[in-house]
Amino acid sequence: MRVMITIQHPGHVHFFRYPIVELRDRGHEVSVFARENDVAIDLLEAYDVDHEVLAGEPGSLVSLAAVQATYETRLLRRARRIDPDVIAAIGGVAAAHVSSVLRTKSVVFYDTEHATLIQRLGYPFADVICTPACYREEIGAKQVTYPGYHELAYLHPDRFEPDPAVLESAGLAPDDPFAVVRLSSWEASHDVGHGGFDDPNEVVDRLEDAGLAVLLSAEGEPPTALEDYQFSTPPDRIHDLLAYADVVLSEGATTAAEAAVLGTPAVYVNPLSLGYTRELDEEYGLLFEHDGEDRHVRGLERAVSIVDRSDDEWVQRRERLLDERIDVTNVVVRRIESIARAHGATESTPATNTG
Missing domain, CATH: 3.40.50.2000 (Glycogen Phosphorylase B;)
Structure with missing residues (x-):
């Protein structure tokens, strides 16, 4: 055919x-x-x-x-x-x-x-x-x-197995705790008039204060003060990084969902909720939606609180998801x-x- x-x-x-x-x-x-x-x-x-x-x-x-x-x-x-x-x-x-x-x-x-x-x-x-x-x-x-x-x-997991070699290419040691932060450009037709974090600089500062290295992925140009945090991993390796991160903060729903199905807790900061982001939040507890005027503050608090939780918790939640989804x-x-x-x-x- x-x-x-x-x-x-x-x-x-x-x-x-x-x-x-x-x-x-x-x-x-x-x-x-x-x-x-x-x-x-x-x-x-x-x-x-x-x-x-x-x-x-x-x-x-x-x-x-x-x-x-x-x-x-x-x-x-x-x-x-x-x-x-x-x-x-x-x-x-x-x-x-x-x-x-x-x-x-x-x-x-x-x-x-x-x-x-x-x-x-x-x-x-x-x-x-x-x-x-x-x-x-x-x-x-x-x-x-x-x-x-x-x-x-x-x-x-039948299609993808993360490669730990990506950590070295990103300048990380195997045991380094780190966060991935994804910033959207807000230029898509369905994003016009919306926004995520109030201040990306504060996001980086709070995560570093919590003991995390920060890797920044931005659509378009990142904020000038954060250019040094932008990582240069090839685009086909981003999912390896998401799989090994301790937490992912994202203004984009796709990146947040990718992290969640990989078993990495994701904080989604965006006024637009979707059926799949809501289900990953309410049903599986692998993604945490934050919208409304205080989404920036609540999203950061959630991300910092995740750092001290057991890795086993996210493994178990992912296993349940994979049992119920195809x-x-x-x-x-x-x-x-x-x-x-x-x-x-x-x-x-x-x-x-x-x-």
């Missing part, structure tokens, strides 16, 4: 990395197309994923529409040539639009309830929309749910295959003469 996958964000590379390999191993033709965004292309190259770049990175939200239009136009041309059985994506605006024009099938994977612009542009044109069971919006007949999170497509790569592969198979059967069925 012929499968097209579109990549428009670094997180999409992680999510589709193993499904691409499995689909190709099962004999399917998989074509991967990408738009430049942060380190997305670097990750595709690091993971040795054959791909074609169709559009550059937008310089601002204003230019995003023009870049997206270019990407969709070029994707349509490739799709006409390939004649895919299914087009798969996260969010899936381009995939859903192109599949509608060609009358092929699309499957969209998504987990972000507050990204309403993407939903309005993509959902009406998609054939199947796959969401975690904790997704809080009802989409209708197109929706298929599964007991897992996007992050378990690439961080499930390897999401298996869901992705099965869903893509079933939709492609159904499309192929429809295409090969001769029309019935009812005259």
Whole structure:
């Protein structure tokens, strides 16, 4: 079967990395197309994923529409040539639009309830929309749910084992306690008007006072006073660091969830709660949401309090999560295959003469 996958964000590379390999191993033709965004292309190259770049990175939200239009136009041309059985994506605006024009099938994977612009542009044109069971919006007949999170497509222990060598590359000894701090750029369409920590400098100071080394990961340029805390580990090694950290503080939901499923307690400081961040907090106690006006203060207090708690506690909580949640790569592969198979059967069925 012929499968097209579109990549428009670094997180999409992680999510589709193993499904691409499995689909190709099962004999399917998989074509991967990408738009430049942060380190997305670097990750595709690091993971040795054959791909074609169709559009550059937008310089601002204003230019995003023009870049997206270019990407969709070029994707349509490739799709006409390939004649895919299914087009798969996260969010899936381009995939859903192109599949509608060609009358092929699309499957969209998504987990972000507050990204309403993407939903309005993509959902009406998609054939199947796959969401975690904790997704809080009802989409209708197109929706298929599964007991897992996007992050378990690439961080499930059947797929990922952290490499301790990353500690040396980050300037840490094996026994050094440390925290990873992730700052968002707040430039995504669904982030406009929101914010996380009031003062990143205070975050670093409090963590150092608690005896932790601090590794900073920032979208865009970090605050000038914190440039020395920015680490230079390759983007495909970030999950190794998250796995060995004592605590992760993040303004971004994805990084917080990645840490949580790895068994590292995560403090998520952001006014926007999601179905999966809420479940990881309330059901498994591996992620701690802090929103509201005092989110900065409460988030820091939570992070400092975590340092003195037993590692066994987080191991046990992760084991329970893994017992109840699945390897999401298996869901992705099965869903893509079933939709492609159904499309192929429809295409090969001769029309019935009812005259």
